[in-house]
Amino acid sequence: MWSLTKFVASRLSRSRRFFSSVIPRPCIIQKRGADILHDPWINKDTGFPLTERNRLGLRVLLPPRVISFEQQYARFMESYRSLEKNTVSESDTSHVALAKWRILNRLHDRNETLYFRVLIDNIKDFAPIIYTPTVGLVCQNYSGLFRRPRGMYFSAKDKGEMMSMIYNWPAQMVDMIVLTDGSRILGLGDLGVHGIGIPIGKLDMYVAAAGLNPQRILPVMLDVGTNNLKLIEDPLYLGLRQPRLEGEEYLSTIDEFIEAVLTRWPKAIVQFEDFQMKWAFETLKRYRERFCMFNDDIQGTAGVALAGLLGTVRAQGRSLDDFPNQKIVVVGAGSAGLGVLSMAVQAVVRMTGNAETAAQKFFLLDKDGLITKERKNLDPAAVPFAKDPGLIAGLRDGDSLLEVVKKVKPDVLLGLSGVGGVFNEEVLKALRESGSNRPAIFAMSNPTMNAECTAVEAFKHAGENIVFASGSPFENVQLGNGKVGYVNQANNMYLFPGIGLGALLSGACIITDDMLQAAAECLASYMTDQDIEKGILYPSINSIRDITAKVGASVVRAAVAEEVAEGYGKVDPEELAYMSKEETVEYVRRNMWYPNYSPLVQKK
Numbered sequence: 001m002w003s004l005t006k007f008v009a010s011r012l013s014r015s016r017r018f019f020s021s022v023i024p025r026p027c028i029i030q031k032r033g034a035d036i037l038h039d040p041w042i043n044k045d046t047g048f049p050l051t052e053r054n055r056l057g058l059r060v061l062l063p064p065r066v067i068s069f070e071q072q073y074a075r076f077m078e079s080y081r082s083l084e085k086n087t088v089s090e091s092d093t094s095h096v097a098l099a100k101w102r103i104l105n106r107l108h109d110r111n112e113t114l115y116f117r118v119l120i121d122n123i124k125d126f127a128p129i130i131y132t133p134t135v136g137l138v139c140q141n142y143s144g145l146f147r148r149p150r151g152m153y154f155s156a157k158d159k160g161e162m163m164s165m166i167y168n169w170p171a172q173m174v175d176m177i178v179l180t181d182g183s184r185i186l187g188l189g190d191l192g193v194h195g196i197g198i199p200i201g202k203l204d205m206y207v208a209a210a211g212l213n214p215q216r217i218l219p220v221m222l223d224v225g226t227n228n229l230k231l232i233e234d235p236l237y238l239g240l241r242q243p244r245l246e247g248e249e250y251l252s253t254i255d256e257f258i259e260a261v262l263t264r265w266p267k268a269i270v271q272f273e274d275f276q277m278k279w280a281f282e283t284l285k286r287y288r289e290r291f292c293m294f295n296d297d298i299q300g301t302a303g304v305a306l307a308g309l310l311g312t313v314r315a316q317g318r319s320l321d322d323f324p325n326q327k328i329v330v331v332g333a334g335s336a337g338l339g340v341l342s343m344a345v346q347a348v349v350r351m352t353g354n355a356e357t358a359a360q361k362f363f364l365l366d367k368d369g370l371i372t373k374e375r376k377n378l379d380p381a382a383v384p385f386a387k388d389p390g391l392i393a394g395l396r397d398g399d400s401l402l403e404v405v406k407k408v409k410p411d412v413l414l415g416l417s418g419v420g421g422v423f424n425e426e427v428l429k430a431l432r433e434s435g436s437n438r439p440a441i442f443a444m445s446n447p448t449m450n451a452e453c454t455a456v457e458a459f460k461h462a463g464e465n466i467v468f469a470s471g472s473p474f475e476n477v478q479l480g481n482g483k484v485g486y487v488n489q490a491n492n493m494y495l496f497p498g499i500g501l502g503a504l505l506s507g508a509c510i511i512t513d514d515m516l517q518a519a520a521e522c523l524a525s526y527m528t529d530q531d532i533e534k535g536i537l538y539p540s541i542n543s544i545r546d547i548t549a550k551v552g553a554s555v556v557r558a559a560v561a562e563e564v565a566e567g568y569g570k571v572d573p574e575e576l577a578y579m580s581k582e583e584t585v586e587y588v589r590r591n592m593w594y595p596n597y598s599p600l601v602q603k604k
């Protein structure tokens, strides 16, 4: 009986694969004529074939020649490259970055299929524009850059009416929502409603990396005011000019939004992004057992950092069992830093079975220096990592980073402080003296100017033998004599798309710790020993679709194992449970959207 089910399931999978790869599925639309040309989800510009022009009332609304998708692609890339060539000598790099973003954004607003094809095929070049670092600049300049709205903008003024407002979104189905309140945008602080650029950029990565269908994604800004006085006083600020809601008023606004979302789309997954620390932890605690959500800054970042930390142990030529002996100094006790430490501690507990001593080798600093048990008003989330002052000779509460590095002699320095340059020359030189055979530096804060140090500084002051990773991209460093200092990008982009995709395709009702751990382990095991020896901890962003398919499959399998999978479409949990590891990866790949023009069929 069981094997018969398995047989039928595998036959079904094969036939689905056959059809999906050969016959493009039609897209049923209700629009006609010029309305189609103004809808970026279905617009093909000059690519509409003559039959569609006839059927859909497009004749004479376009120049007569039909241009193929490939020609449109080539034309876009040519104009993009010529902009790049003509602006390369300009000294104002922000100006150039924004010009590139504008070109891409114009295409995004006009023709999403072409936009996502160029994004996927050129992800290494375009990720730094639609994602960090340029997306930070876009948020900072949003009022001047705003042309067309993208996503939904709920505000405190919509309180009491969100349940009906949610129906203003034109798509019938939504799979993935990225939600922010704009209170901690990258390392740039409170950018209020202008933070909407972050959910948009994250969802672009979802489409590019995870193959989510762009018609089923939704960026959301929940504008509860801003405490950024400069914005409140700016006559061009686009959000509510009032201080942020606090306490119960704040939580009830988020509750109302979530209820509206789940009423319309009960299976939608919500990724919380760039919330200030107190609300990041509070909302995660409030919602994680109730519906399918996660906090990317706490949980996605933790998985990526853990994969990098495990890779570091391998790069040092040590066995993975040695991870509990790594001395790790984490600079930044916010949502990201605490998330990383919590997951690292869980990993140590799994390896040693000892929860009591698991955090012993981890040291945590915030803006007031080393955190010890003597710290007044210690945040409860930081308590498990507060050090006993007597642990190492001379260690005191509030010790500066330099003092901590000198006293602790760490193997790893990991920055999630949001402060550019805190890994200064003295700190990096002290790390060099730590005695670690291959010290690692994770300067994970974003955007680039907020990185704790640059790649060049790291290799120059901490030595050529280091492992280096940063949250925003840097070029590899030429060390002379043909040697290269490899730069990794330790960014949650390597995990959040796979976490969301796996949750979606398993129909998970919640996202559990085991699902997140499976994602991190999958990423950690992706790299070969040869890569790791060279200091390469993460795959090239060019393989982001492949790694995301594998991470997604690990998440599906963990969801099934934990019995939180409710199935997706016609695939029920039993069918998921019978898939082998390879079949699960294949199932995930088959469900990834890829940009091609679909035939359009008008519903009468």
Ligand SMILES: NC(=O)C1=CN([C@@H]2O[C@H](COP(=O)(O)OP(=O)(O)OC[C@H]3O[C@@H](n4cnc5c(N)ncnc54)[C@H](O)[C@@H]3O)[C@@H](O)[C@H]2O)C=CC1
Pocket: 184, 185, 186, 187, 188, 276, 277, 296, 297, 301, 304, 331, 332, 333, 334, 335, 336, 337, 365, 366, 367, 368, 369, 415, 416, 417, 418, 419, 422, 444, 445, 446, 447, 450, 470, 471, 472, 490, 491, 492, 493
């Ligand atoms: N690479 C990645 O994937 C990710 C990077 N990040 C980055 O991490 C940074 C922090 O994010 P959150 O933890 O959410 O922010 P947060 O505001 O919650 O925490 C910042 C922490 O840094 C501490 N800090 C500030 N100045 C410091 C200094 N001079 N020395 C030591 N500590 C200092 C603060 O006391 C606080 O504990 C941001 O720049 C963000 O872009 C966040 C998530 C993912």
Ligand SMILES: CC(=O)C(=O)O
Pocket: 132, 185, 186, 187, 274, 296, 297, 445, 446, 471, 491, 492, 493
């Ligand atoms: C990458 C990211 O999520 C952040 O910097 O907040």
Ligand SMILES: [Mg+2]
Pocket: 186, 273, 274, 296, 297
């Ligand atoms: Mg973030």
